[in-house]
Structure formats: C-alpha cells, structure tokens
Amino acid sequence: MNLPLMLFIGFVAVLLLVLVWGLRRPQERRKLRGGPQSLDENDRRHVTYLPQIRQALAKADFKFLRERASEKVQRRVRRERRNVALAYLDALRGDFHSLLRTARVIAVLSPDVAAVHEFERLRLTAKFGLQYQLIRWKLLAGFATLPQLDGLSNLVSGLSVRMEAAMKELGERAALAAELASSMNGRGLGAV
Amino acid sequence: MAELQKLQQILWMVNIAAGVLLLILVAVRRNYRAFPAFTLYLLTNSTCSMLVLLTYHRWGFSSSGFWWFASGMQILATSARALAVAELCKHLLARYLGIWGLAWRVLLSCAALTLIYSCIATNYQWRLALIRANRGLELTIAAVIVAVFVIARYYHLETNLAERSLAVGFCLYSCFRALNNTILERFLDHYVVLWNFLGMLAFLGSLLLWAWALRRPQTEAVPAETLLPAGVYQAVAPQINLRLRLLNEQLGQFWKTEATRN
Numbered sequence: 194m195n196l197p198l199m200l201f202i203g204f205v206a207v208l209l210l211v212l213v214w215g216l217r218r219p220q221e222r223r224k225l226r227g228g229p230q231s232l233d234e235n236d237r238r239h240v241t242y243l244p245q246i247r248q249a250l251a252k253a254d255f256k257f258l259r260e261r262a263s264e265k266v267q268r269r270v271r272r273e274r275r276n277v278a279l280a281y282l283d284a285l286r287g288d289f290h291s292l293l294r295t296a297r298v299i300a301v302l303s304p305d306v307a308a309v310h311e312f313e314r315l316r317l318t319a320k321f322g323l324q325y326q327l328i329r330w331k332l333l334a335g336f337a338t339l340p341q342l343d344g345l346s347n348l349v350s351g352l353s354v355r356m357e358a359a360m361k362e363l364g365e366r367a368a369l370a371a372e373l374a375s376s377m378n379g380r381g382l383g384a385v
Numbered sequence: 386m387a388e389l390q391k392l393q394q395i396l397w398m399v400n401i402a403a404g405v406l407l408l409i410l411v412a413v414r415r416n417y418r419a420f421p422a423f424t425l426y427l428l429t430n431s432t433c434s435m436l437v438l439l440t441y442h443r444w445g446f447s448s449s450g451f452w453w454f455a456s457g458m459q460i461l462a463t464s465a466r467a468l469a470v471a472e473l474c475k476h477l478l479a480r481y482l483g484i485w486g487l488a489w490r491v492l493l494s495c496a497a498l499t500l501i502y503s504c505i506a507t508n509y510q511w512r513l514a515l516i517r518a519n520r521g522l523e524l525t526i527a528a529v530i531v532a533v534f535v536i537a538r539y540y541h542l543e544t545n546l547a548e549r550s551l552a553v554g555f556c557l558y559s560c561f562r563a564l565n566n567t568i569l570e571r572f573l574d575h576y577v578v579l580w581n582f583l584g585m586l587a588f589l590g591s592l593l594l595w596a597w598a599l600r601r602p603q604t605e606a607v608p609a610e611t612l613l614p615a616g617v618y619q620a621v622a623p624q625i626n627l628r629l630r631l632l633n634e635q636l637g638q639f640w641k642t643e644a645t646r647n
Contacts, residue, residue: 198567201520201524201563201564201567202564202567204502204524205524205527205560205563205564208524208527208528208531208556208560209560211531211534211535212530212531212534212553212556214535214538215531215534215535215537215538216534216549216553217538294541296621296622296625297539297540297541299613299617299618299621299622300483300484300540300618300622301481301483301484301540301541301542302483302611302612302613303482303483303612303613303615303617303618304482304483304612304613304615305482305483305486305615305618305619306483306484306486306487306618307487307618307619307622308487308490308491310622310623310625311487314625315539
C-alpha cells in the first residue's frame with residue numbers, strides 16, 4: 194500500500210470520525226430560541242471560591258499535618274483536597290463554557306459576523322482547553338502549584354467582568370438607539 | 386464472478402427504480418419546492434443511470450467507449466450532487482444570517498483546499514484522470530458536509546432532522562465512493578465488478594435514507610432567527626477578544642514565569 198493511498202483512506206476515516214462527532218448533540222446544548230434574554234444567565238461564578246481552594250492547597254496546612262497527624266490521615270487529607278481542587282477546576286471550565294455560550298449566542302443572533310473575531314475565539318478556546326488539561330493532569334499527578342490555578346482563575350474572572358461591562362454598555366446603547374429612533378419617527382424622518 | 390455480474394445488473398435496475406420512486410415521492414410531497422437542486426440531482430442521476438445501462442447493453446462492459454461514456458455521466462451526476470449539497474448547506478445554515486455569511490466562505494475554502502489536495506495527490510497520471518477528478522469531487526462533497534456539521538455543533542445550532550438525514554446520506558455515499566475510487570485505481574483490473582456492486586449498494590442505502598427523510602412535506606423556507614441590532618456584535622466581539630488576548634498574554638507570561646522558576 195503506497196503513501197497517497199494511505200493518505201486518502203486516512204482522510205476519509207478522519208472525515209467519518211468528525212462526522213460522528215458533529216452529529217452528536219453537545220452535552221451543554223441549549224436551545225437558542227430563548228433569544229437575547231438568554232444572554233443574562235451568567236449569575237454564578239465559581240471563581241469567587243478561590244480563597245477556599247487556596248486554603249485547600251496551602252502548604253502550611255500540609256506542614257501542620259505532617260507534624261501532628263499519621264501518614265494515613267495525611268494521605269486522606271491530600272486526596273480529599275485534591276478532589277476539591279479538581280471539582281473547582283471543573284467548575285471553572287463550566288464558567289468558561291458558559292461565557293463562551295454567551296459569545297456564541299451573540300454571534301448566532303447577529304446579522305453580520307466577522308471571521309477574524311470568530312477564529313480568534315476558537316483559538317483562545319483551544320488554548321484554554323489545553324491549559325485546563327495540563328493543570329488537571331498535574332493535579333491528578335499531585336504536583337500542581339497554586340499559581341497555575343490562579344492563572345486560570347484570572348482568565349475566567351477577567352472575562353466575566355469584561356462581559357458584564359460590555360452587556361451593560363450594550364443595554365445603554367440599545368436604550369439610546371430606541372430613544373433616537375422614536376424621536377426621529379416623531380419628526381417624520383423615519384418614514385421613506 | 387459471473388454471478389456477481391448478474392447480481393450487479395439486478396441491483397443496477399433496482400437502483401434506477403428506487404431513484405424514480407424517490408423522484409415520484411418528492412413530486413407527490415411537493416418537496417421539489419424546498420429542494421429544487423436535490424430534485425434536479427435525482428432526475429440527472431436517474432437519466433444518467435438509464436443511459437449508461439443502455440450503453441452497457443449495446444457496447445458491453447469492456448469497451449473503451451462504454452468506459453468513457455460511463456465516466457462522463459458519473460462526473461455529470463457528481464456535479465449535480467455537488468449542487469444539491471450546496472443547496473442543503475444553505476438550508477441548514479442560512480436562517481442564521483451572520484453564521485451563514487461566515488460559513489459559506491469557510492465551506493468554499495474547505496472545498497477549494499480539498500480539491501487542491503486531490504489534484505496534488507493525483508501525481509499527474511492522466512490515464513486515471515477521470516477517476517481522480519471524480520474522487521476529488523467526492524472528497525470535496527464529504528468535507529463540505531462534515532464542515533457544516535462541525536459549524537452547527539460549534540454554534541449549537543438547531544438543525545432539521547430531514548435535512549440532517551439528507552446530508553448524512555450524501556456524506557456517507559461520497560466517502561464510500563472516494564474510498565472505492567481509490568481502491569479501484571490501485572487494483573483496477575481485479576476488483577472492478579465488486580467495486581461497482583458495492584458502489585450501487587451504498588447508493589441504494591443513501592436512496593432509502595433520503596426517502597425516509599422526505600417521507601413528509603418539507604417547508605420551503607425556514608423563518609430566520611430574530612436578530613440582535615447590527616451594532617451589538619460589532620461592539621461586543623472586539624471587546625471580548627481584546628480581553629481574551631490580554632488574558633492569554635498574561636497566561637503566557639505566567640507559563641514563562643513557571644518555566645524560569647523551575
């Protein structure tokens with residue numbers, strides 16, 4: 194079997210695999226019929242629990258335990274705290290996806306979408322995914338450091354704050370546009 | 386081998402009959418209004434199949450005249466199929482105006498890239514030019530359909546089950562034909578009857594899937610989604626992306642710090 198033949202067969206196999214993936218419904222799928230009101234669903238942020246997670250991974254606690262508790266207790270505490278950190282990481286990802294969903298809803302409900310913005314968001318999503326997996330594996334292996342979690346938290350919390358500000362600004366703009374339109378119609382400028 | 390050849394002829398006629406029946410179903414359910422290009426494809430395909438069958442009986446399978454005529458008809462039918470797929474893509478995505486504006490450019494690029502890839506991979510052997518041109522078209526059709534599904538999944542778009550089934554039928558058939566053409570090219574003389582038989586079987590499967598998809602009348606045009614004012618996306622998207630860029634730079638710096646510290 195020569196190389197081009199293998200490449201063609203490989204290409205078709207990849208196409209079929211991607212087709213199966215594309216046909217599966219995403220787990221977090223939500224109907225877009227809700228319209229613009231669905232933009233306002235990000236009312237909960239897991240980032241706010243960062244101090245507790247920081248506490249869960251604090252070195253001082255482990256040092257204290259090492260001096261006072263048995264090896265068995267230390268192992269149990271370490272395992273439980275790692276599970277807490279993993280759950281937190283999953284929740285962060287949930288936050289990130291929720292924000293992305295908001296951005297997607299805006300794109301889907303817009304009459305004009307710019308390729309540059311969409312591809313950039315795709316790239317950033319891939320980057321977040323990679324970052325998330327790296328930290329997760331490090332946590333599972335037991336040698337993740339707190340700054341890494343901090344970095345991911347900053348990414349999500351910063352994005353949330355900016356999105357909220359943008360949505361607020363949009364609301365104000367929409368109200369202003371509606372006011373302008375009504376005043377123009379009142380003066381007979383709106384009709385053609 | 387003789388039995389397979391006989392079976393192939395029976396399947397050939399079954400396929401023509403199934404194609405005509407599907408055409409009748411499309412006419413009865415008035416689905417030609419919703420899918421004019423698909424209807425044209427069914428018509429082209431049935432006509433081509435009948436013509437090729439007649440030529441086969443007149444000239445025989447091994448004559449070079451039959452080979453060129455059949456390949457030409459195949460290219461014609463595949464082109465009609467490409468048109469039907471373009472129509473289907475529009476059906477699946479056009480109600481989301483902004484996404485469609487982006488998607489048709491992505492799909493065209495995807496199609497162009499696949500065609501270029503196919504041309505390069507042919508290695509300029511003109512003896513097999515028709516088979517390879519056909520394979521290139523098949524791969525392009527399959528890649529475009531897969532790209533539509535990827536876009537729909539990425540944006541969590543709602544898609545009609547009938548349109549989805551039609552697209553899956555097209556994609557599976559194109560993938561099968563592309564694979565078959567590749568194998569035919571490699572083992573040209575030994576497996577040509579088996580290749581034809583399997584190709585016909587795959588087509589029959591697609592016909593059945595399409596018939597199931599179009600068993601009910603389809604609406605001509607799906608109403609477009611209620612859209613946000615034009616300025617909303619322009620205002621929000623750059624802000625989100627700017628922030629994301631900054632955050633990624635921050636993250637990059639963070640990794641650098643980690644690396645230095647280690």
